[in-house]
Amino acid sequence: MAGLRLxxxxxxxxxxxxxxxxxxxxPCTAEVRCADGARGTTRTFQVAGHHYALVAVSGxxxxxxxxxxxxxxxxxxWPPPDSPFPxxxxxxxxxxxxxxxxxxxxxxxxxxxxxxxxxxxxxxxxLSARIAAAPGGERPDVLLLLGDQVYADExxxxxxxxxxxxxxxxxxxxxxxxDYEEYTHLYYESWRDPxxxxxxxxxxxxxxxDDHDVIDDWNTSAAWLxxxxxxxxxxxxxxxxxxxxxxxxxxxxxxxxxxxxxxxYAAVRETPDGTDALRDFAARADAEPASVRWSYxxxxxxxxxxxxxxxxxxxxxxDRRTMLDPGEAAWLREQVLDERESxxxxxxxxxxxxxxxxxxxxVEAWNAAMCGGERGARWARRGERIRRGADLEHWSxxxxxxDALADLIAEAGTGPRAPATISVLSGDVHHAxxxxxxxxxxxxxxxxxxxxxxxxxxxxxxSIRLGFRFGWSAPARALGxxxxxxxxxxxxxxxxRKTGGPWFGNQLMTLTLRGRSARLRLEQARTDRGxxxxxxxxxxxxxx
Numbered sequence: 089m090a091g092l093r094l095x096x097x098x099x100x101x102x103x104x105x106x107x108x109x110x111x112x113x114x115p116c117t118a119e120v121r122c123a124d125g126a127r128g129t130t131r132t133f134q135v136a137g138h139h140y141a142l143v144a145v146s147g148x149x150x151x152x153x154x155x156x157x158x159x160x161x162x163x164x165x166w167p168p169p170d171s172p173f174p175x176x177x178x179x180x181x182x183x184x185x186x187x188x189x190x191x192x193x194x195x196x197x198x199x200x201x202x203x204x205x206x207x208x209x210x211x212x213x214x215l216s217a218r219i220a221a222a223p224g225g226e227r228p229d230v231l232l233l234l235g236d237q238v239y240a241d242e243x244x245x246x247x248x249x250x251x252x253x254x255x256x257x258x259x260x261x262x263x264x265x266x267d268y269e270e271y272t273h274l275y276y277e278s279w280r281d282p283x284x285x286x287x288x289x290x291x292x293x294x295x296x297x298d299d300h301d302v303i304d305d306w307n308t309s310a311a312w313l314x315x316x317x318x319x320x321x322x323x324x325x326x327x328x329x330x331x332x333x334x335x336x337x338x339x340x341x342x343x344x345x346x347x348x349x350x351x352x353y354a355a356v357r358e359t360p361d362g363t364d365a366l367r368d369f370a371a372r373a374d375a376e377p378a379s380v381r382w383s384y385x386x387x388x389x390x391x392x393x394x395x396x397x398x399x400x401x402x403x404x405x406x407d408r409r410t411m412l413d414p415g416e417a418a419w420l421r422e423q424v425l426d427e428r429e430s431x432x433x434x435x436x437x438x439x440x441x442x443x444x445x446x447x448x449x450x451v452e453a454w455n456a457a458m459c460g461g462e463r464g465a466r467w468a469r470r471g472e473r474i475r476r477g478a479d480l481e482h483w484s485x486x487x488x489x490x491d492a493l494a495d496l497i498a499e500a501g502t503g504p505r506a507p508a509t510i511s512v513l514s515g516d517v518h519h520a521x522x523x524x525x526x527x528x529x530x531x532x533x534x535x536x537x538x539x540x541x542x543x544x545x546x547x548x549x550x551s552i553r554l555g556f557r558f559g560w561s562a563p564a565r566a567l568g569x570x571x572x573x574x575x576x577x578x579x580x581x582x583x584x585r586k587t588g589g590p591w592f593g594n595q596l597m598t599l600t601l602r603g604r605s606a607r608l609r610l611e612q613a614r615t616d617r618g619x620x621x622x623x624x625x626x627x628x629x630x631x632x
Contacts, residue, residue, distance in 0.1 A: 090116035090160035094279055098178060099142075099340025100386075101230075101292045103150035106178050107347075108143045108158065109340045116161045120145045122178060124154040133357045135335055135366055136268045144344045145178065153179040166289070173282075174223040176289040181229050183389035186602030190215070190291075191232035192595065193298065193439060193515020194543035196239055197278040199246075209613035209621040210545040211594045216287035218623060228598065230388065231291050232395075234515040234542075235298025235439030237337065238274040240265040240329060242300065247277060260321045264303070267324055271332035294386060295337040296395045298439035298516055302329040308481045309459065310404040311472050323374070330370040330400075341384050341395070377401060378413040385423050391601050392431040394423050396438045398483070406460045406468075411489035421496055428505040432604045434534075440482045441514040442493055443523040443538035443584045445559030450568030452484040454575035462576055482516075487577070494582040498527050501534030508604035508632045510534045513597075515542035519556050520597065520610055521589030525582045535632045538584070539608065541597040548592045560586050591626050599631075606631040 095110035108120045112132055118141035119129040126147035132139040148154070155175040158166035167175060181187065192211060199205055219227045241264045243251070248263050251270060257263055265271055279285055299306040303325065307313060316322040339353070347353050352369050356362030373380040382397040401416040403409060412420065424434065444452070455478075457463075458471030474480065483490045501510050510532075523538040558564050593612040600607045607630050611623040 089163065090114050090165070092158070092160070092165045093138075094276060095285075095289070096120075096158050096166055096176065097279070097288045097340060098176070098290060098292050099294075100343055101148075101178060101180060102343070103180050103182070104146065104148050105344055106145045106148060106180075106292070107340060107344060108145060108156070110141050110143070110158060112139045112141065112160055115139055118143050119159040119162075120156055121159060122148070122154045122156045124149060124152065126154065126178075131357075134361045134363070135331065135356065136272075136363050138272060140335055142339050142347070144347070146344075148178060148180050150180050151182040151185065153177045171286075173220050173286040176286070177223075179229070186600060187388050187391050188226070188229045189232060189391075189393075189435065189599045189601065190228035190230075190596050191234060191437070191513050191515075191539075191599075192541045192544040192597065193234035194236040194300075194518060194546045195233070195278065196242065196543075196546045197244055197274070197281065199244070207545060207547045208594050209615055210281075210284075211596045211611070211613040211623070212287060212544055213281065213283040214613040214621050214623050215596060216283035217621070219290070220283075220286065228291050231287075231293045232393070232437055232513060233293060233295045233544075234437055234513060235296055236300040236515070236543075236546075237295060237297070238271070238278055239300045240271065240274065240325070241303050243274070244277065247273060260319060261325060265325065265328070266321060268328040268331055271328050275332070275336050294341055294393065294395060294437070296341075296382070296397065296437060296439055297333055297337065297399060299399060301333060302326060302399075305476060305479055305481060306399055307402050307404060308476060308479075309472060310406065312476060313404060326374055327367060327370045330373050331366050334366065334369070338382065341386075343386075346384075373400065378415050381416065381419065383416060383419065387431070390430070390432040391435065392423075392433070393435045393437060394420065396420060396436060398438045398440045402486075409456070409460070409486060409488075411483055411486040417489075417492065424496055424500045428500060428507065432508050433601050433606060434500060434507050434510045435513055435599075436497075436511070437513045438483075439514060440516050441538060441540045442483045442490065442512045443525060444482055444484055444517075445556055445564065445586075447559040447564035447568040448482075448556075449484040449580070450572040450577070451478075452480045452482060453487055453577045453580075454571045455480045456485050456487055457575035457577055463574075484580075487580075491581040494525065494527070494580070497525075497536055498530055498532050498582075501532030501536055502530060503533065506533040508534060509601075509606045510536045511599065511606075511631070512538045514538065514540045517556070518543050518546060518548050518552055518592075519589065520591040520595055521560075522587045522608070523584045524587050525584040527582055535606070537587075537631060539597055539599070541595060541610065543594060544596065545594050553590075553592050556590050560590065588627055588629070595626070596623070604632060
C-alpha cells in the first residue's frame with residue numbers, strides 16, 4: 089500500500105491556491121483534500137528510485153484557514169491516526185490581516201527524542217510546540233529558511249553509521265555525503281523530526297541553499313573550485329546536491345504558474361524515471377552556472393520577497409569576481425524596481441549577510457585585494473590560504489557586488505514610490521544582530537536594515553562569540569581600517585552601525601508587517617528550570 093516517506097510540506101500559498109509536497113514509498117496518485125472543498129491531485133514522479141509529488145491545491149478562499157488531509161491512491165496517509173498534533177491547515181491571509189514572516193538558517197538535525205542534544209534546544213521544534221499548544225494563536229504566515237537546511241559535510245553519528253553500512257568511510261569523501269541516496273537520508277533525518285514535520289505541514293515555507301547544503305565554503309574561489317574538480321568524488325557530490333535541492337527545496341519555492349511553465353518539471357513528470365533529465369540539468373548548472381536561476385520572487389500582498397542565490401551564481405575569476413553573475417544581477421535589479429508602488433516592504437533574502445561587523449568586512453575586502461594581486465603573487469597565494477581558512481567569502485569579499493547592492497537598495501528606497509522598509513534577511517554566521525546603513529550622498533526614504541539570524545539549531549563556539557563581539561567594537565574598527573589600508577581598498581559606498589545584538593543561541597527572528605508598519609522580534613529557544621523548552625523574547629522593536 090502506498091505510504092508517506094516524508095512530508096507533507098506546505099510550500100507555496102496565495103489567496104486561492106497552494107502547493108503541498110510529499111515523498112511516497114511507491115508510485116501512486118497523491119491527493120490533498122481540504123475541509124472546505126478545495127482539493128488537488130497528481131501522479132507521483134520518480135527520481136533515483138524515489139517517488140515524489142507536488143500537489144497544486146485550487147479553490148481556496150482568501151482570508152480563511154482550512155484543515156486538509158493527504159490521500160495516496162484514495163487512502164488517507166496524513167494525518168496519521170495517532171497524531172498528537174492538531175490538524176494541518178492551509179491558511180490564506182489577506183492584506184488586511186498583515187503578514188508575519190519568521191526566518192533563520194543553519195539547522196543541524198536534532199537528535200532522536202530522548203537523546204541528549206549537544207547544541208541545545210531546537211528553535212523550530214520549540215516554535216512547533218508553541219503553535220501546537222495553541223493552534224488558534226499566533227503563528228508565522230511564512231517561514232523563510234535561509235540556508236544550511238541539511239549538512240552534507242557534517243553528518244550526525246547516526247548518519248555516519250548508516251553511511252558506513254553502504255561504503256568504506258576510508259575512501260573519499262569519507263564521513264561526508266557522497267550521492268543522491270545519502271542526501272535523501274539527510275532530509276529524512278531533518279524533516280522526520282515529529283515537531284518539524286508537523287510545523288512544515290502547516291506553515292508555508294520558502295528556502296534557499298547555502299554552503300553546507302553542498303559543502304563548506306562552496307564556491308569560495310576559482311582556485312578552490314579547481315581543487316575540488318580535481319578530486320574523483322566532487323562531481324557526484326555536487327550533482328547529487330543540486331538534484332536533491334531541486335526536488336526537496338526548490339520545487340516548492342515556485343508558484344503553480346511557474347511550475348506549469350518549467351520545462352524541467354514537465355520533463356521529469358512526463359517520463360517514467362526523471363533521473364536522467366534532472367541529472368542533465370544539474371550537469372548544466374555545474375558547467376554553465378549562469379544558465380540556471382535558483383533565485384525567485386514571491387509577493388505576499390504588499391510585501392515583496394526576493395530570495396537571492398549567493399552561492400551558485402558567483403563569478404569566481406579574480407579579475408572579474410562578483411557575488412552575482414551579470415544575468416543574476418540584472419534579474420535582481422529588475423525585480424527590485426518593478427512596480428515599486430505595489431509594495432510597502434521589500435525583503436531581500438540572501439544566505440550571507442550584506443553588512444558584517446566592521447573588522448570582518450575590512451578583512452574580507454583586504455583579502456579580496458590580496459587574492460586579486462594588489463600586493464603581488466606572494467600575497468595572492470597567502471590570501472587564498474587565508475580566504476579558505478577563515479571563510480572570507482561574504483558580500484564584503486566581493487567589493488563591487490557589495491557596492492552594487494548598496495546602490496540598488498538606495499535607489500529603491502528613495503523617492504515617492506519608496507517602500508516603508510527594505511530588509512536584508514541573512515543567516516550563516518551563527519549569531520543574530522541588526523545593522524543599519526547610511527549613505528554619504530543621499531538619505532533613502534525607506535528604513536533599511538540588515539537582519540541576521542542564525543543558527544536555528546547548531547553550535548556557537550566561544551571563539552565565535554568572542555570574535556564577533558570584538559568585531560563590532562571601536563578598537564576592531566580601527567584595526568580593520570589599518571588592514572584595509574594595507575590592501576589599498578577603496579572605502580565602501582555605505583557606512584553602517586550595529587543597532588542590536590549580537591545575540592547567541594538557537595533562535596528565530598519574526599517580522600510583523602501591517603500596512604506600512606514593521607515590528608521585529610528575536611526569540612531564543614531556552615530550557616527552563618523545570619526542564620521545559622520555550623521560546624523567550626530577547627528583543628522586540630519597531631522598524632517602521
